[in-house]
Amino acid sequence: MGNYTREEILQMAEEEDVEFIRLQFTDMFGTLKNIAITARELPRALDNRCIVDGSFIAGIAGESEPDMYLRPDLDTFAILPWRPQQGKVARLLCDIYCPDGTPHERSPRYILKKTAREAKKEGYTCLVDPECEFFLFHTDDNGVPTTVTHEKAGYLDVSPVDLGENARRDIVLNLEDMGIEVESSHHETAPAQHEVDFKYGEVRTIADRIMSFKMTVRTIAKRHGLHATFMPKPRAEVNGSGMHIHFSLFKDGRNVFVNPGNPQELSEEAYYFVGGLLAHSKEMALITNPIVNSYKRLVPGYEAPTELTWTKNNQNSLVRIPGSRGMETRIELRSPDAAANPYLVFAVCLAAGLDGIHKKIYPTKSSSRELSETDQKAMKIENLPGNLNEAIDYFEQSDWIKEVLGTEFCKEYAAAKKKEWMRYTREISAWEIEEYLYRI
Numbered sequence: 081m082g083n084y085t086r087e088e089i090l091q092m093a094e095e096e097d098v099e100f101i102r103l104q105f106t107d108m109f110g111t112l113k114n115i116a117i118t119a120r121e122l123p124r125a126l127d128n129r130c131i132v133d134g135s136f137i138a139g140i141a142g143e144s145e146p147d148m149y150l151r152p153d154l155d156t157f158a159i160l161p162w163r164p165q166q167g168k169v170a171r172l173l174c175d176i177y178c179p180d181g182t183p184h185e186r187s188p189r190y191i192l193k194k195t196a197r198e199a200k201k202e203g204y205t206c207l208v209d210p211e212c213e214f215f216l217f218h219t220d221d222n223g224v225p226t227t228v229t230h231e232k233a234g235y236l237d238v239s240p241v242d243l244g245e246n247a248r249r250d251i252v253l254n255l256e257d258m259g260i261e262v263e264s265s266h267h268e269t270a271p272a273q274h275e276v277d278f279k280y281g282e283v284r285t286i287a288d289r290i291m292s293f294k295m296t297v298r299t300i301a302k303r304h305g306l307h308a309t310f311m312p313k314p315r316a317e318v319n320g321s322g323m324h325i326h327f328s329l330f331k332d333g334r335n336v337f338v339n340p341g342n343p344q345e346l347s348e349e350a351y352y353f354v355g356g357l358l359a360h361s362k363e364m365a366l367i368t369n370p371i372v373n374s375y376k377r378l379v380p381g382y383e384a385p386t387e388l389t390w391t392k393n394n395q396n397s398l399v400r401i402p403g404s405r406g407m408e409t410r411i412e413l414r415s416p417d418a419a420a421n422p423y424l425v426f427a428v429c430l431a432a433g434l435d436g437i438h439k440k441i442y443p444t445k446s447s448s449r450e451l452s453e454t455d456q457k458a459m460k461i462e463n464l465p466g467n468l469n470e471a472i473d474y475f476e477q478s479d480w481i482k483e484v485l486g487t488e489f490c491k492e493y494a495a496a497k498k499k500e501w502m503r504y505t506r507e508i509s510a511w512e513i514e515e516y517l518y519r520i
Contacts, residue, residue, distance in 0.1 A: 084154045086126045093119055096159060099167035103130055103150050104291075105174045106188055108139025108493055109370065110421025111519075112291055114171070115150075125152055128177070139186050139492055140176060148184060150174040156288055161257035162299055173288050186489045188423035189284070195427040195484065196283050199434060204336070206430050207328045209263075209280035209410065210290060213321035213418055214297055215272050215314055216244045216306045225307035225517050227314050229272035242267045247304040248274050254296050260289050269383065270318035280328065283430060287422040290323075310418035311516045312369070313376040320377030320384060321418045325425070326402065326410040327433065329353065337409040345405045348440075354390050354399050355443040356436020357413055357429065361388055361398055363478035364428040365464055366471040366497060367485075368416040372504045373516050375467045377417060385414040388462045390443050398464065399443075415464060419520045424485070431484040468501050 084092075093101070101122055104114040115132060117125055124130065134140040134148040152172035163169035175193075176184040183190045199206060218228045231243040239245045244267070252262050261279035268275045276297075278289055294310060301308035313320035329336050329349065337350035361368075369375065377384050380396060390399035400412040411433075416425050435441070444461060465471040472494055475481055482490050504512065 084157050086154065089126065089154060089157050090122060092157070093122055093170065096170075097166060097168055098159065098170045100169045101125065102160075102169065102171040103152060103174050104171055105150065105176055106291060106421065106423065107137050108186065108188065108421070108489070108496070110188065110291075110419075110423070111138070112295055113137065116169075125150070125172070126154075128152075134176075134184075138496065139188075139489065140184060147179055149177040149179065151177050153288075158258040158292070161254050162296075162303070173291070185486055186492070188421050188427075189287070191485055191489070192284055192287055192423040192427040195431050199430060202434070203331045204434070205330045206283050206426075206433075207280045207330060208283050208286050208426060209278065209326040209328075210286060210422070211275055211277050211322070211324040211326075212290065212293055213268055213273060213275045213323065214308055214310050215270070215321060216247060216274060216301055216304075216308055217272055217314070219305070219307050225309065227517065231271050233267050233271055235267065235269045237267050244272065244274055244306070247301055247306060248276070250304070251297055251300045252276065254300055255293060258292060258296070260292060268319070268321075270315070273319065273321065280326070283426040284423075287426055290422040307517075309517050309520060311520045312371070312374045312417040312419055314373075314517060316376070319382045322377070322384065322414065323416045323418045323420060323422075323425075325413045325416055325429065327353070327413065327429065328408075328410050329433070335407050335409055337411065338406060344401070345409070346401070349437055350409070350411065351442055352436040352440055353411055353433035354401075354436070355441030356432045356434065356439075357399055357411070358388050358390065358443050359436065359441050360428070360432035360478075360480060361415065362462070362465060362471075362474040363481050364432060364475075365415070366468075366475040366494070367424045367428050367481075368413075368420055369464075369471065370421070370497070371419050371516060371520070372468045372500065373512055373520075374417050374419060375465065375471070378415070378464055386463050388444075388464065419516070428481065428484055435480070468497065468504070472497050472501065 098119055100116050102114040102116050128151045130150045131147050133146050135146040152174050156173035159168050159170045176187040218226055220226055233241040248265050252265050255262055263277045263279050265276045297308045339347035385398045387396050389397040391397040402410050476494050
């Protein structure tokens with residue numbers, strides 16, 4: 081992905097023998113949608129004249145005017161390397177616009193761009209570096225996904241115990257072919273669990289890359305006879321899949337989290353950013369951990385956060401400060417999971433950190449160990465919501481989250497999540513596997 085002009089895209093499509101172009105966008109939940117057009121229709125698409133019916137798109141549906149216009153982001157043009165090399169297929173990620181020419185305010189990509197633009201007004205640029213985890217499972221004789229794996233590999237293991245090594249390698253090679261820089265990849269702690277880490281970048285760019293990453297992982301896994309899932313906790317007895325996010329905040333080319341004179345080399349802005357994340361963690365949990373299954377990951381004993389604390393090494397803490405300093409000083413948020421919509425996650429996290437800076441919210445004392453219930457009460461330390469229903473309550477009670485995401489978006493999002501919770505309480509585990517393993 082690069083800085084392309086309209087003419088350059090048309091030229092590349094012709095020179096590369098591109099026959100189809102997928103115009104892609106995400107719904108409210110972060111599900112990738114697209115329409116496919118032929119190369120003949122590409123000039124019309126680049127003139128922002130392609131229309132989709134928003135009536136059946138979650139969070140996008142228009143009551144009086146369902147037609148929505150797709151405006152391709154030219155910088156996201158990429159040829160899909162796993163498609164045929166004759167009559168190639170490319171894609172463009174799109175913003176959603178209303179018929180009157182205004183951005184659709186409930187579009188997740190627009191919400192993130194608006195939040196980043198507000199940060200930019202204050203001189204801030206937020207860079208993020210996500211750790212994307214997923215599972216590779218077998219399918220049954222009919223090709224239906226399962227949670228079965230024959231491998232026994234653990235953290236950083238290699239072949240022959242790492243049975244997904246070839247699939248993971250192909251995933252990385254395809255991502256690189258699409259212009260997505262990958263820092264590293266490895267086997268994670270649980271059998272059949274893997275992680276791919278991107279090179280850090282601006283929030284909107286990385287959110288786009290996460291959507292491309294998920295599409296690539298699922299496609300390449302299928303080619304290896306496997307099923308890829310981003311379900312946070314597909315198996316109860318092993319660690320779940322998170323999407324830990326490393327944040328850096330820059331101003332005038334300087335990482336504002338750095339203060340060499342402080343014993344921990346952290347600036348006041350760094351402490352305030354942590355304070356903002358901790359202060360708003362409950363009300364934004366419905367965004368960072370959006371499904372019933374998310375809260376089965378957020379339990380003690382499986383290297384997932386539960387306490388609203390910050391630390392250098394306590395796996396139960398919500399926020400961790402990695403050891404790198406100088407320009408690489410980062411703040412790691414450990415609660416988001418792989419089912420979350422990256423556009424919304426980055427938007428609320430950036431807004432929370434900046435709110436901490438604006439209000440000078442100083443975090444509680446850091447914790448280097450897991451705290452007992454007695455310790456937590458004595459230190460007045462709370463936990464993340466225990467289930468989706470609790471998360472919905474905190475979300476609906478928050479005026480701050482409505483300011484970040486928009487009142488109408490929050491109303492529709494909460495209503496959808498309430499239906500999800502009600503369905504879960506009626507049908508429990510059978511519904512959960514059907515709903516999440518296949519879809520997430």
